[in-house]
Amino acid sequence: MATATTPAAQARVARLERIWKEPPGLVGWLTTTDHKRIGILYLFASLALFGAGGVEALLVRTQLAAPDQHVLGPEAYNQVFTMHGVTMIFLFVIPISTGAFGNYLLPLMIGARDMAFPRMNALSFWIFASSGVFMYAGLALGHGPDAGWFDYVPLASKQYSPDSGIDFYALGLIFNGIATTATAINFIVTIFKMRAPGMSLNRMPLFCYAFLAVSFALVFALPVLTLALVFLELDRRLGFHFYDAAQGGDPLLWQHLFWIFGHPEVYIIILPAFGIATSIIPTFVRRRMVAFPLVALAEILVAFIGFGVWVHHMFAVGLPTVTTIYFAAASLIIVIPSAIQLFAWITTIITGQPSFQTPLLWIIGFIIYFIIGGLTGIMFAAIPFDQQVTDTYFVVAHFHFVIFGAAVFPILGGLYYWFPKVTGRMYHERWGKASFWITFVGTFVTFFPMHILGLLGMPRRIYTYHRGLGWGTLNLMETIGSYFLALGLLIVAVNLGVSAFRGRRVGGDPWGGDTLEWATTSPPPAYNYAVIPTVSSAYAMWDTDDRATDAANLDRGERVLEQGHRTPASTALDADWDEVLDMPSGSWAPLLLALALAGVFVMLLLGHWVIACGFGALVGLVLLAWHSAEPQAG
Amino acid sequence: MPWMPRAPRPPLARMQSRRARPRALLVAGAGAAAVLLAGGCGGQSTLDTHSRQSQEIASLFWWMLVAAGIVLVGALGLLAVGYRRRGRPGLPVIEQTKQINMWLVVTFGILLPLVALVAVFVVANFTVASITDAPAQGSTAMTIEVVGHQWFWEIRYPGTPAVTANELHIPARTRINVVLRSSDVIHSFWVPELNRKVDMIPGYPNRTLLYADQPGVYRGQCAELCGVQHANMAMRVVAQKPARFRRWLAGEAHPQAPPATATQRAGAQAFAANGCSSCHTIRGTPAHGTVGPDLTHLESRQTLAALTIPNTPAELRRWIQSPQQVKPGNKMPSVALSDAALTALVAYLDAGR
Numbered sequence: 001m002a003t004a005t006t007p008a009a010q011a012r013v014a015r016l017e018r019i020w021k022e023p024p025g026l027v028g029w030l031t032t033t034d035h036k037r038i039g040i041l042y043l044f045a046s047l048a049l050f051g052a053g054g055v056e057a058l059l060v061r062t063q064l065a066a067p068d069q070h071v072l073g074p075e076a077y078n079q080v081f082t083m084h085g086v087t088m089i090f091l092f093v094i095p096i097s098t099g100a101f102g103n104y105l106l107p108l109m110i111g112a113r114d115m116a117f118p119r120m121n122a123l124s125f126w127i128f129a130s131s132g133v134f135m136y137a138g139l140a141l142g143h144g145p146d147a148g149w150f151d152y153v154p155l156a157s158k159q160y161s162p163d164s165g166i167d168f169y170a171l172g173l174i175f176n177g178i179a180t181t182a183t184a185i186n187f188i189v190t191i192f193k194m195r196a197p198g199m200s201l202n203r204m205p206l207f208c209y210a211f212l213a214v215s216f217a218l219v220f221a222l223p224v225l226t227l228a229l230v231f232l233e234l235d236r237r238l239g240f241h242f243y244d245a246a247q248g249g250d251p252l253l254w255q256h257l258f259w260i261f262g263h264p265e266v267y268i269i270i271l272p273a274f275g276i277a278t279s280i281i282p283t284f285v286r287r288r289m290v291a292f293p294l295v296a297l298a299e300i301l302v303a304f305i306g307f308g309v310w311v312h313h314m315f316a317v318g319l320p321t322v323t324t325i326y327f328a329a330a331s332l333i334i335v336i337p338s339a340i341q342l343f344a345w346i347t348t349i350i351t352g353q354p355s356f357q358t359p360l361l362w363i364i365g366f367i368i369y370f371i372i373g374g375l376t377g378i379m380f381a382a383i384p385f386d387q388q389v390t391d392t393y394f395v396v397a398h399f400h401f402v403i404f405g406a407a408v409f410p411i412l413g414g415l416y417y418w419f420p421k422v423t424g425r426m427y428h429e430r431w432g433k434a435s436f437w438i439t440f441v442g443t444f445v446t447f448f449p450m451h452i453l454g455l456l457g458m459p460r461r462i463y464t465y466h467r468g469l470g471w472g473t474l475n476l477m478e479t480i481g482s483y484f485l486a487l488g489l490l491i492v493a494v495n496l497g498v499s500a501f502r503g504r505r506v507g508g509d510p511w512g513g514d515t516l517e518w519a520t521t522s523p524p525p526a527y528n529y530a531v532i533p534t535v536s537s538a539y540a541m542w543d544t545d546d547r548a549t550d551a552a553n554l555d556r557g558e559r560v561l562e563q564g565h566r567t568p569a570s571t572a573l574d575a576d577w578d579e580v581l582d583m584p585s586g587s588w589a590p591l592l593l594a595l596a597l598a599g600v601f602v603m604l605l606l607g608h609w610v611i612a613c614g615f616g617a618l619v620g621l622v623l624l625a626w627h628s629a630e631p632q633a634g
Numbered sequence: 635m636p637w638m639p640r641a642p643r644p645p646l647a648r649m650q651s652r653r654a655r656p657r658a659l660l661v662a663g664a665g666a667a668a669v670l671l672a673g674g675c676g677g678q679s680t681l682d683t684h685s686r687q688s689q690e691i692a693s694l695f696w697w698m699l700v701a702a703g704i705v706l707v708g709a710l711g712l713l714a715v716g717y718r719r720r721g722r723p724g725l726p727v728i729e730q731t732k733q734i735n736m737w738l739v740v741t742f743g744i745l746l747p748l749v750a751l752v753a754v755f756v757v758a759n760f761t762v763a764s765i766t767d768a769p770a771q772g773s774t775a776m777t778i779e780v781v782g783h784q785w786f787w788e789i790r791y792p793g794t795p796a797v798t799a800n801e802l803h804i805p806a807r808t809r810i811n812v813v814l815r816s817s818d819v820i821h822s823f824w825v826p827e828l829n830r831k832v833d834m835i836p837g838y839p840n841r842t843l844l845y846a847d848q849p850g851v852y853r854g855q856c857a858e859l860c861g862v863q864h865a866n867m868a869m870r871v872v873a874q875k876p877a878r879f880r881r882w883l884a885g886e887a888h889p890q891a892p893p894a895t896a897t898q899r900a901g902a903q904a905f906a907a908n909g910c911s912s913c914h915t916i917r918g919t920p921a922h923g924t925v926g927p928d929l930t931h932l933e934s935r936q937t938l939a940a941l942t943i944p945n946t947p948a949e950l951r952r953w954i955q956s957p958q959q960v961k962p963g964n965k966m967p968s969v970a971l972s973d974a975a976l977t978a979l980v981a982y983l984d985a986g987r
Binding site for chain 2: 073074075078146147148152245250252286287290291294316317318321325328332333335336340341342343344346347348349350351352353354355356364367368371372376379381382383384385388390391392455456459460462463464465466469470
């Protein structure tokens with residue numbers, strides 16, 4: 001932090017404080033456009049939904065703990081596991097990684113004062129939160145979706161699922177997709193245009209490359225899902241026949257559309273985790289990442305090739321061999337960029353001076369589980385083997401190692417790593433380590449036996465199984481593991497919750513971190529940086545001369561922009577100084593627009609088309625108010 | 635140990651001489667739990683193989699597991715080196731040299747994976763796939779049709795009137811072409827001890843090859859979520875000596891014998907009077923329903939409701955009385971029947987027992 005030592009500098013900081021101040025209390029939170037506050041809102045909302053998804057997981061595990069159990073009936077079971085999948089993917093991992101981590105950290109890492117579109121950012125959050133409430137309303141009313149998270153037709157058609165559960169799913173995901181798309185566009189523009197002048201693309205941290213790749217993948221993948229869902233709703237509500245084989249439609253069209261979205265989605269889930277790993281590793285091994293350009297390239301490539309592998313979810317469908325072989329080859333090729341990153345992390349760790357504190361432990365756990373999940377993933381590109389074990393517990397094991405082991409572990413590591421930045425306090429290290437080990441062991445005991453169960457022939461998505469099949473012992477083991485795992489997560493929550501109030505106070509940079517967010521105070525001020533930082537490498541915090549320059553700039557009043565609610569924009573590649581942007585202040589418009597949009601979706605669900613149009617008009621009105629004149633601070 | 639692969643046949647035979655060692659390691663590694671859990675008779679373990687098809691897939695798996703094990707152990711070893719050398723920068727010889735570090739990443743991240751991936755690709759997707767794929771036209775001795783329903787399997791023997799449900803009889807040591815259809819949602823036909831799974835998709839008839847090395851009973855189960863009772867949609871595949879199979883098929887092709895006793899006749903009347911025939915077929919009677927399984931020669935089947943309960947008179951009675959308790963959500967309605975009608979109905983359906 002460029003601390004203000006001279007009276008002139010102190011006056012500048014005071015002026016920034018005044019200009020960037022948001023209203024206090026609840027009003028401040030409801031109208032905020034501060035990327036950090038929006039990130040925190042995202043964090044709490046997605047963690048609450050993580051809790052819901054976790055309870056669903058425990059219900060599933062309890063039902064399966066022994067053969068022929070009756071904890072849940074078959075209908076409730078199908079709803080619960082469907083909502084578990086939908087929640088973890090759409091309402092937890094993506095919102096926490098993009099909404100919470102991305103929002104909070106991206107502008108800080110690139111030395112900006114906010115996202116490119118702060119109000120759209122707030123809108124994303126309110127839409128996301130509304131979509132979560134929307135989908136859980138379905139489950140609470142006993143009409144949860146029950147056709148699995150990939151919701152295959154014809155099972156999901158009106159004929160076989162007459163209940164409104166599927167409509168909650170389809171409309172909820174269309175609604176949710178608006179939020180995610182807006183976030184992705186916001187990230188792309190922010191990364192290209194808002195980097196601190198001087199941070200050319202090759203000086204941008206790998207974390208930002210990962211989020212850039214994710215954002216592009218989202219922008220291209222989500223429209224396909226939205227399209228598939230619109231077709232589904234047209235079939236279900238208005239009697240169209242997109243997916244109806246009897247009327248010349250095609251049930252496989254859903255599968256193709258869903259997986260054209262669904263496989264990039266897998267990388268959308270995992271790439272932010274890669275970004276978090278590439279942030280934590282250099283700090284804790286005290287060296288720069290090995291093979292930086294290869295890793296940056298690999299992050300982009302994974303997102304790109306991820307669009308060409310979707311049919312490997314459909315190898316048992318009976319498609320022509322030439323099709324399946326092509327997609328098997330593509331699925332193997334995508335291993336390479338992942339392997340590059342993996343060995344870049346490992347080489348960085350073993351050639352550095354690793355200090356195995358809690359955040360790095362989560363990353364080590366992530367590496368191990370990503371290897372296990374990745375290796376079983378490669379096996380699925382062996383078509384006959386895929387056809388044997390797809391839709392069994394083997395695939396459940398595989399994707400839980402990838403999604404829980406490889407995506408959620410870095411998220412948890414990231415929570416610990418950036419906790420002092422967000423709260424200004426340090427978590428409890430010993431409990432942090434304990435939470436890691438319990439979660440690590442719990443994860444293994446929960447998910448590893450699933451490989452064996454799959455090989456022993458246990459299909460996924462069955463609510464019960466007969467005693468004679470010999471699946472009981474391993475299932476019981478998994479259930480015990482899942483409770484152990486839940487205990488580990490509970491310790492994470494308690495550790496961070498208690499430390500937020502009682503933890504040791506820390507300064508701006510407790511870790512000796514490598515990227516810019518450590519240059520400001522903990523927690524950062526509303527304007528992030530009193531001086532727009534000078535950057536000459538991707539490890540800006542380790543360039544101590546630049547940080548000295550920042551302090552001098554504050555004294556001289558250079559790169560301070562204290563004349564208004566302002567941040568600089570720079571050119572996309574070289575990050576030359578482009579212009580000074582007047583940033584919008586807080587506003588009720590995003591919240592109101594999200595509520596109006598929620599009204600549209602509720603009315604669509606209820607089939608009140610006219611009232612839905614009324615809410616649509618309301619959306620238009622709020623959009624008009626959106627650009628109301630800004631009070632310009634002088 | 636039944637779950638261990640048996641000696642392979644070509645084209646993987648060239649690996650045969652070297653197979654013993656990794657397998658021994660794997661057996662040790664898999665541990666006692668897996669041994670305890672080995673699928674017994676009529677199980678559905680992918681590793682308890684009873685055909686060349688499932689055998690080749692299992693061999694493929696064991697080899698991929700060995701390769702995967704090497705990668706995992708290697709990576710864990712590297713991480714262990716990192717742990718041993720914590721607090722000391724660089725490695726001996728390698729240190730932090732940019733060029734060498736880069737080459738480490740290129741070797742482990744690009745070159746070695748490429749070799750392994752090409753090997754997996756060629757062996758799996760050309761060699762093994764050609765064995766497990768749908769059979770070439772004319773390469774099989776007979777065709778059987780299986781139709782997926784919510785939640786049972788309809789089994790037809792084209793060229794004969796025989797139609798049954800949930801119990802797929804096949805001649806052993808015979809290549810059989812199985813045509814797969816669905817009457818409602820997507821199901822997946824999967825008998826892991828014989829071959830890989832193939833989906834049954836409305837509008838897309840699929841085919842698969844079934845071949846059993848020896849007579850025996852193999853379990854199959856629907857592998858694609860198909861609704862509330864997806865869990866109770868299983869099947870017995872009964873491989874019989876060809877002569878025995880022919881006798882079975884001839885018997886199955888016969889229509890149901892007319893009821894012989896007074897109770898059975900009362901049962902036939904109850905069947906007609908209570909609307910059973912609107913959903914079920916009994917060949918040789920006016921019952922021609924197609925919603926539920928064909929009940930001709932029901933007494934010859936070992937289970938009811940797609941392996942939900944055993945087919946005994948007592949269980950059959952319980953099933954007719956309260957189908958929604960036995961298999962909640964299935965399409966069979968509970969029909970209020972007097973005790974006498976129930977007894978008669980069971981006697982009628984079990985007439986040949």
